[in-house]
Amino acid sequence: MTRPxxxxxxxxxxxxxxxxxxxxxxxxxxWEVTRRSREVLETFDDARHQPVDGAPAPEPLRVSMAGRxxxxxxxxxxxxxxLQDAQGLIQVYVRRDDFPEGFYEEVFRxxxxxxxxxxxxxxxxxxxxxxxxxxxxxxxxxxxxxxxxPVEKEADGKVYNEITDKExxxxxxxxxxxxxxxxxxxxxxRALLVSTIRRFLDDRGYVEVETPVLQPxxxxxxxxxxxxxxxxxxxxxxxxxxxxxxxxxxxxxxxxGVYEISKDFRNEGLSRFHNPEFTMLELYVAYxxxxxxxxxxxxxxxxxAIALHGTTEVVHGDRTLSFARPWKRxxxxxxxxxATGHDLAGRDRDALAGIARSLGLEIDSSxxxxxxxxxxxxxxxxxxxxxxxxxxxxxxxxxPLAKRHRDRAGLVERFEAIANGKEICNAFSxxxxxxDQRARFEEQARLRTAGDEEAMQLDEDYLRALEYGMPPTAGxxxxxxxxxxxxxxxxxxxxxxxxxxxxxxxxxxxxDADVG
RNA sequence: GAUCCCGUAGCUCAGUUGGCAGAGCAACUGACUUUUAAUCAGUGGGUCACAGGUUCGAAUCCUGUCGGGAUCACCA
Numbered sequence: 001m002t003r004p005x006x007x008x009x010x011x012x013x014x015x016x017x018x019x020x021x022x023x024x025x026x027x028x029x030x031w032e033v034t035r036r037s038r039e040v041l042e043t044f045d046d047a048r049h050q051p052v053d054g055a056p057a058p059e060p061l062r063v064s065m066a067g068r069x070x071x072x073x074x075x076x077x078x079x080x081x082x083l084q085d086a087q088g089l090i091q092v093y094v095r096r097d098d099f100p101e102g103f104y105e106e107v108f109r110x111x112x113x114x115x116x117x118x119x120x121x122x123x124x125x126x127x128x129x130x131x132x133x134x135x136x137x138x139x140x141x142x143x144x145x146x147x148x149x150p151v152e153k154e155a156d157g158k159v160y161n162e163i164t165d166k167e168x169x170x171x172x173x174x175x176x177x178x179x180x181x182x183x184x185x186x187x188x189x190r191a192l193l194v195s196t197i198r199r200f201l202d203d204r205g206y207v208e209v210e211t212p213v214l215q216p217x218x219x220x221x222x223x224x225x226x227x228x229x230x231x232x233x234x235x236x237x238x239x240x241x242x243x244x245x246x247x248x249x250x251x252x253x254x255x256x257g258v259y260e261i262s263k264d265f266r267n268e269g270l271s272r273f274h275n276p277e278f279t280m281l282e283l284y285v286a287y288x289x290x291x292x293x294x295x296x297x298x299x300x301x302x303x304x305a306i307a308l309h310g311t312t313e314v315v316h317g318d319r320t321l322s323f324a325r326p327w328k329r330x331x332x333x334x335x336x337x338x339a340t341g342h343d344l345a346g347r348d349r350d351a352l353a354g355i356a357r358s359l360g361l362e363i364d365s366s367x368x369x370x371x372x373x374x375x376x377x378x379x380x381x382x383x384x385x386x387x388x389x390x391x392x393x394x395x396x397x398x399x400p401l402a403k404r405h406r407d408r409a410g411l412v413e414r415f416e417a418i419a420n421g422k423e424i425c426n427a428f429s430x431x432x433x434x435x436d437q438r439a440r441f442e443e444q445a446r447l448r449t450a451g452d453e454e455a456m457q458l459d460e461d462y463l464r465a466l467e468y469g470m471p472p473t474a475g476x477x478x479x480x481x482x483x484x485x486x487x488x489x490x491x492x493x494x495x496x497x498x499x500x501x502x503x504x505x506x507x508x509x510x511x512d513a514d515v516g
Numbered sequence: 517g518a519u520c521c522c523g524u525a526g527c528u529c530a531g532u533u534g535g536c537a538g539a540g541c542a543a544c545u546g547a548c549u550u551u552u553a554a555u556c557a558g559u560g561g562g563u564c565a566c567a568g569g570u571u572c573g574a575a576u577c578c579u580g581u582c583g584g585g586a587u588c589a590c591c592a
Contacts, residue, residue, distance in 0.1 A: 007561050008526055008543055078549035095549060127550045150527040151542055153553040160553060161528045161541055167584045223591060268591050479592045
């Protein structure tokens, strides 16, 4: 089934045919780029580069550039257009009399459109209106655009005809990126965030590794997995929900610091904080505990803020977050006591349920003590933690892979860092007692049979690894997408993921079985 | 998965009580050799998301479907 082509698409195809008839290849092979736009704008020096009364400049700034035509203003025998390259926009000036006979009228004016990709060669100058521009003496089509681009215009800081259709922008991200420089910038910042973290960890000698995405058992987190099938072995496999158990096997194996930055997959709903595939950093360091890991997280995140913004202060909406060290540290139960006036220490499950109900929460019989504490925290504490804060020492039943607290019964040595009301990382002193780990897995199995689909599976091979001995270890998980949202001021995860999951387009609306 | 809102030209949007489908940008023709939301004159462009229904008559009212957004629930 084919989608009928619009008038404008048909016309562009006719133009392509006309170009070919004129001996012009609409898709040539290469173009020598000597300068990009921002570079030219920054390099231009009126004293040396500006032509005087039609005579060449003392030292002409000659450039060869390439990019996409973003606007076209034709004034008879001369014209201006804006060219967009990877660095931004630059205005180009063309005159009929600079080109071979007929080229300006028949090719430039009639056959080149907004969206076409061209190469230009010429010299930089400043126009009467003061805009640094390139006077093109050579102009070649490098790729014909067969679809019209949406055209946004801007004047006095106001944008006209701005593309607001989120679906259009996510489905055709390539168009979104062409039209919106600020979207490109978000993804450059995200890349800088990841490379900053990677350099930070590499500098400390931690080894970046890759562990299986396809796993016969899934573990390391509480979540529902995606299932797939391997034909040759005829077995079902799961897409990983976390890297944790494999990375800790590597600590058993003698690596003293390993990390992985990669996609995890969780078969759950979509929201502005959730995409089914998302990027996670996990780090494990031998002979360290969670207190040490808090220091490392502070330093790493502070460094990211400085790399992206040049300062530890990050503006997010109408809030300014300060990632300067040190961050506030407060035990979970203390934070709840401060926020609600209730001291939950030592309370049994039913007492906790009573307190939660008195606070207006709905509690059902399937919820254990840990879950109830988590609900209270998530409702009354977490949303109010705007500045980066470490919440420490979680109930043991919420943390089946974390080591018991050295001083406090019923708790584990675990922390989360919260900023802007959202978790940005989760870490603990790793449980390395294989018998305790087995008991925790068995408790998870009990929850699973009681109906908790997200309870962890018992992983015998992981227990076998622990039985060989794992050194004391500190572990960390950071949701990179969430951190990117925080650091780039985005309100939805879809704006920090280039191609977020959407329902597939149906063929009817859709584009495009091609008809020549 | 639940609730609410949205879907009209390539793009942004109007469309009154149910009565001929509209504007700006983009496109096309013409004028204009330093313009910049360029300007001026003219022209074309529609599966009103899709399928039914009510009606003399539906973009408009009703039902269903598809897609998107927001909120909620689960989770990081």
